[in-house]
Amino acid sequence: MSTDEITTFRDARPEATPYDPGARARLRARLVDEATAAPHARPLGRRSARRRFVTVGVLTAALVAGITVVQNIDLSGRPTGNPATPGESRRPFLLGPVANAEDLAQAAAQQAAVEPDARPRPDQWSYAKTVLAMSSKGTGGSLFGPPDRRLTVEQWRRADGKQSATIEEGKLQIQNAAGAGASPRSDYPYLLSLPEDADALLDHVYKVVDEENGGEKESGTARADRAFQVIEIYMRDSALPSKLRAAMYGALARIPGVQYEAKAADIQGRPGVTLYRIVEGYLRDEIIVNPKTYEYMGFRSIAVKDHVSTGLDMDLHTKKGQILGWGGLLKATIVDRAGQRA
Template identity: 75%
Template sequence: MSADEITTFRDGRPEATPYDPGARARLRARLINEATLAPRAHSRARRRIATVGVATAALVAGITVVQNVEFGGRPTADHTAAGESRKPLLLRPVANAEDLANAAALQAATEPATRPRPDQWSYAKSVFADSSNGSGGSLFGPPDKRVTVERWSRVDGKQSAIIDKGRLQIRDLSAMEQGGSPRSDYPYLLSLPDNPSALLAHVYKVVDEENGGRPDDEARAGRAFEIIEVFMRDSALPPKLRAAMYGALAKIPGVRYEAKAADILGRPGVTLYRIEEGYLRSEIMVNPKTYEYMGFRFIAIKDHVSRGTDGDLHTEKGQILGWGGLLKAAIVDEPGQRA
């Protein structure tokens, strides 16, 4: 099911009750898998389509697999995150989410405030977890494989490009493709405020519009966390805007900080996270030296059963529902260029 079909369903069924964050996380992971993995026969898919606004940047861009290799080992130089070579500021150790946001803002202030031309492209290279036991939203086994994808998005929002079977494919984007929720097309991202409070107010407005009114505080906070992560996932963002996103995250109730973490490629980082519904840990991983976004992960911290009319969804403690990382992001002059 595409992001637009979900939106259509939501608009036609405003009385439908939103599903819990675990169901949203499963559907988001399924959408990522269906957008990135090689075509496969679908088993009995238990889709919880009454969730609102689960479109990902991956779906909007039409990401296609460029390689599928065994998971494990240290990344090569090509897997260095964008901005890794920048000289970081010598700041005191980060102790919490607010410190991280402040440090990122200080770092951003040292960088040139340049904006890309409309005819330039945002390039992103990402990796997503897969399992040798299969996947379909949540992984059916350990995340022992990875899928690497590359995409380009024209800064004016008119075109996107992917590598498909070794060939570059460029296509025009329709208004419908850019109209999912949350929006993540590049013109929209560049229009976002770079003040943390103003940005969070904007995100909360998006959440309220998705729900046709203000949801309860917990659901509102959880969805705002999801939306900001989607903003960062597949684009080369201006440093000040990225810092504002960390500042907005720090203001969301329930957001916590962990100083030691590793992303999908084993790169060391720090984590901003929330616990949803008491069992699901939603994580955003950040490079502690450059403050670049590194990736996301959804992992169950306890057993849980999500009950629905289409059957129960069982989640076991330690089960990873979705996992991905941003390997490189840059502004380039043409599709196919990798910075």
């Protein structure tokens, strides 16, 4: 981020923390994993609202600190460039018309069974290019309609989890990977260790949700809400083996309340289909999927009714149509070294 852009951001957000060059190194590794993490949905709880506030705050701090992975700003709200949809070059396997989440999961599993499912060597890297919605009026919580700004992020993660890399001010920066402290975990070795059976994977996800809640099971609705979000977080920012991705769709289809919509578009305007769930009765969490290759394309969280969440420090007022998170995966692949894109 250049000085002029920092000044512009500061003018729009005078309450934000002043620019600190020393924060760049501390926040670089946290930018994607924490700032773009889905909000932890909890019904009627101060804990839930506080987590939503922290998510926005971390992204704000990262921007003010001048962390640049890659910038791609468009003030018109139109898609920037014409990136290829992940996996578009693959020959699609069409099981037949897809009418619901179960059909989608079955089609993805059928394709995964007949295509190569090579896993990376420990010294190889997962490369992901992601675009996130921004707004000159704030980040996430003040967004209505198409974003007037977009932030494009590139990241590399070694398959053995030892290192990660981003682009900062046009230069590749490699750092030792931080410990797996976030919940849910989404570090690459952890993702590769997940079960490739849909039932086993969903059982694992529910255990993760229960551990987040101190080992206690929440109400059925709240537990299902969070399970949907956990799986979506798993799918972000990583080149996943096709069998594992298919298992994730299968697990999603088994979560009560998950719906399917045949016509959708991601943040770049690319056509897709959507798996979604209404969380806490007001927030529609969406996972957008390529209908030809069954690859993950992105996410969106949009309020379908007005809502007030009570937080530790303040109440969060959400209006119908407000977008609380929106991003798209432009490319995900396995490469031999950090900085390589194909």
